[in-house]
Amino acid sequence: MGGCISNPARLKKVRDANLIPKRQQSTAVRRSATHSRQITILQHPASDRIHHKYRFGRELGRGEFGVTYQCADTETGASFACKMISKSKLRTEVDVEDVRREVEIMRHLPRHPNIVAFREAYEDKEAVYLVMELCEGGELFDKIVAKGRYTERAAAEIFRTILQIVQVCHEHGVIHRDLKPENFLFANKNEDAALKAIDFGLSIFFEPGQRFSEIVGSPYYMAPEVLRRNYGPEVDVWSAGVILYILLCGVPPFWAETEEGIAHAIVRGVIDFERDPWPRVSPEAKDLVKSMLDQNPYSRSTVSEVLEHPWLQNAKKIPDVPLGENVMMRIKQFYLMNKFKKKVLRVVADNLPDQEVEKLRSLFHMMDTDKNGNLSFEEVKHGLNKMGYPLADSEVQMIIDAADVDGNGTIDCNEFLTLSIHVKKIGSDEHLHHAFKFFDKNKTGYIEFDELRAALFEDDHGPKNEQVIHDIIFDVDLDKDGRIGYEEFKAMMCTGMDWKMASRQYSKAMLNALSVRLFKDKSMPLLGIFSPKMQYKNLGRSGLKVSQLSYGAWVSFGNQLDVKDAKSLLQCCRDHGVNFFDNAEVYANGRAEEIMGQAIRELGWKRSDIVISTKLFWGGPGPNDKGLSRKHIVEGTKASLKRLDMDYVDVILCHRPDLSTPIEETVRAMNYVIDKGWAFYWGTSEWSAQQITEAWGIAERLDLVGPIVEQPEYNLLSRHKVESEYLPLYSNYGLGLTTWSPLASGVLTGKYSRGNIPPDSRFALENYKNLATRSLVDDVLKKVDGLKPIADELGVPLSQLAIAWCASNPNVSTVITGATKESQIQENMKAINVIPLLTPGVMEKIETVIQSKPKRPDSYR
Known part of the structure; x- marks a missing residue:
């Protein structure tokens, strides 16, 4: 959901001592599904009068849903960060629930020196406001790049802090689900500044043994079981292992030109320990990386086991010699390339128009030509053409796969609303063109060296290493004319991470569709690679597992x-x-x-x-x-x-x-x-x-x-x-x-039918014949036959x-x-x-077949 970042040099001059965010200065408020209903998101907000408590200052950063500002307490003058989440940006119930859960988690987590301190939450008609500790020391890689000298011991010190944060989260029943370097900031610019986790927008509460199926996270750092739709807190260990790999060699362990390629690399799980600098990295460090990037989540090291690993326990004995100039250069290039992409995404996000759901609902009914309440492939394709966004068959299929994870080939109205809003929002290159023009300051039709340098080095963090800029241009500049044209710019944004990932809903849709394709790809080791891992639950309120x-x-x-x-x-x-x-x-x-x-x-x-x-x-x-x-x-x-x-x-x-x-x-x-x-x-x-x-x-x-x-x-x-x-x-x-x-x-089991009782079955036993007569009635057998296609769709x-x-x-x-x-x-x-495959959609199908859900007494509701 964004973080409390600070990037002073990038920010425009403060317009007023008590700057009101631009959205609130406008008299014309754009409407959306959630805004039109004037929904209440938070339970027990501090109040709806945040501007009486805080003076707003400069903008610190922005994301898909909101903008983060520096603010000051009107009584004490103390500085904080305030993330303002516009309700008009929350287009679906999922978006609303994400915000609500983020606030609940930040309230729930304890005060900890390495977790950004949450102060309070406010809500008015227009937005939700999260006030928290201000972090002004820059991102994790900022400091690494600024130091110039980088050693394995330094990597261990940073990594221990990250694992301690994960440990606190897990001890308090929270899975982070989006660990990546960008979600860690330093409190200030001092040498000994504390590293802090800042973003819990994708985090979720969990109980021991609970498994999840929602695909969330960032592709580079995503655990294989997330794509398998069956995961628990072990995913945080995997993501932390990816961070450790990057800290030690400067590049991610699983790399490809597309998200699908990244996913295939993750599932195959081949880790490169041969290239420089791995021959110089200690065996203990490599052993730890292997234990954290174990494909099997059930044999993967736990957070406690990682913290007890000899590499971290004996950190003072780790060689304090530089990992090499190549590692520093890779980290800088990886960091700055991502920074470049994030700037592009921010420009894209700023220009994503809000949509009116009622128009889309009317469009759904227009597209539903057979009036059966579901859209087929042809109806979706024809409808998107009418919206002015013609898509290739493969893209249409991606939308259907994403919305219809159980695989029946159609999507209903609610699924259509969620996806079409975001497909319409980002379905063309218009916004990418706009972003390109933003960087092409001199209007030559190219992004040149000075323009890229200005974009990447406008803050005060790190040395102005121009070689990294040359390296980025060399990678992106396909025709080698020393500058970046639009087609090269577009190709860059589609390499490693699709630029459309600026939309969280698009991201979920894309990853859902990718998961479906991987499940269908029998050559991929997704199902059956691991023996089913038993989960353990408390027997009622007792402590017995x-x-x-x-x-x-x-x-x-x-x-x-x-x-x-x-x-x-x-x-x-x-x-x-x-x-x-x-x-x-x-x-x-x-x-x-x-x-x-x-x-x-x-x-x-x-x-x-x-x-x-x-x-x-x-x-x-x-x-x-x-x-x-x-x-x-x-x-x-x-x-x-x-x-x-x-x-x-x-x-x-x-x-x-x-x-x-x-x-x-x-x-x-x-x-x-x-x-x-x-x-x-x-x-x-x-x-x-x-x-x-x-x-x-x-x-x-x-x-x-x-x-x-x-x-x-x-x-x-x-x-x-x-x-x-x-x-x-x-x-x-x-x-x-x-x-x-x-x-x-x-x-x-489906093995029985009227007049057909297998001789080795229970109903073939003499003392079970009466039960067989009572059980194998037409109504029951009809329901069983109706359940079989649902099981077949799930492949079980x-x-x-x-x-x-x-x-x-x-x-x-x-x-x-x-x-x-x-x-x-x-x-x-x-x-x-x-169990994780039993999505609400699947459960609804089951209910439609069996029609046996008991009515809940009014007194229990």
Whole structure:
């Protein structure tokens, strides 16, 4: 979203002691979708009267959404930076949410010497204002270039600070997502000035185990898993590794002539350690770079591991000799070339016109010739021609791919509005021509040496090294006449980074389309290169971590599998990161617990590495061998532990509600089991919300432990309890869920049809024939058939889609899966990689097919 930069010499003379930004001096305010609605963006802004609190001074910089000014407190005179974000520039809801989240993150992060200090936020009808610490020392590369002498030890000192900033972000639940040298400024021009992170416009809050699919960031620094649409905080380590590579040799590790070429280089992951100066760089530094640029995010070094690496731990022993003049020259050239491009982008951004959404909405309906609410390829192409922006088929396809990530080939009205605004805004060379004329001061039709030097050295940072200017002209000047013509200028802006990246929405669109193409390119190692990495979530509000997918012994152990089979299946689960295993005293009349216990013992697993749950209710034929009386809970627990050959289970659950036993007796008995050390937590299975609430009320009244988990059936065909009845329990009691039957007894695998039951399937078992009759009805089979095309579009089996759908519910701690073959486990575990593919558009398609979303009670809204 831009930074609080300072570049004094570049700035125009202050027009007034209390300069009001130009936009506010205008009486004609341009309107946009957000502006016309007079939206409120911030929660709890300081006020709407910022000009009573601060005097505005010179402009410090500008970006796509706003302008940063120096300002002074009217009472103390203290100087700050104020980023003014014009609401008229926020053309989509995504833009609005980005601003809102940026403010929330800056408020959330702690005061830290290396993070720009956030002061306060204001909002009025026209804009949002972010007041923060003023940084006047220039960008990271400014200082490197200014020093003249640059060593590996100096690189280590800078890099440690960057990693410490990342560590603070991650410790406070924030992924930066856009680490690059431009987003670090020095506080002042002193030799010992602090380096500070300044821009959190693309940052996002995260919880442990949470994965993201939105493609954001800058191409040079983007981690491969971002393009795979399945990433977490590890992306910051990758980006920091790219910065380290540049600090040590002066060029990015993954370079190409286009963004697509850069993306291919990133995914292939070939790192050059042969060219100068790498032979002179220490082995420890190269080892650290390799560990940070590991293609596999799950084996990539963590922030803590990087900070503990010998290269940083022994920084004082690193050679303090210059890395060489070539490195300095490369850094200068890379830095100044990017600076040149950024100046061009700033000129482009200043001339991007606002658009009126209503006109575009009318255009959408005009383009939608078949009136089906979606635009096809031909409709999009014809419509853009009518807008006056004829595009090649490849560019039209890029737009459709970008908007329609699930790949059905059409875009709806909202998707069209988001993209067409920005395509119309930057779809021609008009703005690039304008930028070229801006630099061509003497109107010769060329950018000459003196003009480029004036543009790049107008500030006070760094020596005026004219050789770098000659090098830039040499690179850009294709016909070698010593100057830059328009076509050469245009080619430069399309090399490495498309000039249209001045628009964040265009950037997202381009990268979305690129990701789709890479997914479709079977030669690229995007899917399947890494084994699915299990994620771990807290079991409700407890501190117990359970794998997002787990394994249950229901049906299988004792009925279909012996100890030998169980060992193979359990080990396969562990190999895929599963740590939670579920059982019950009733499964195979206790034999399932015996088999699981014996298998775990023979496998030699460390007990503390796994989480075991079992359930009590049906223990035997006697009148006191079932139910939830104190007698059965105590005796049933002892019997289960004996069969499992364990001293304790982690979680013990009440398998069903017992209407003949007072809930208070059950609550007291469960707490007795916990007090004896036979279990750490207790929960319920298939209880009603009212019964769970009553149990919690009793526990709180008696100062006892309440149920932390419920184990309900949950799948695409059975949703009411989880998505409606239990809603208040999640916030009131922090209830976690260990859900079962994600495939609806196999129905959601798609292998069943009316009259066709595979002989090796569950429904072929004698005691499941009644369930098969109830489950395989026409309405259910029709829904299953409707889901198959959605799974096909994502390129995954229906079973993985169904499991991922369950796991994507934020209230589900773990999804209990079942399998009788290792191949089934391996396929089920791949559902982890499907979760990020469940975009809002995909989820909407699923809802359209199954039409089973329960209505939320008014009192829960």
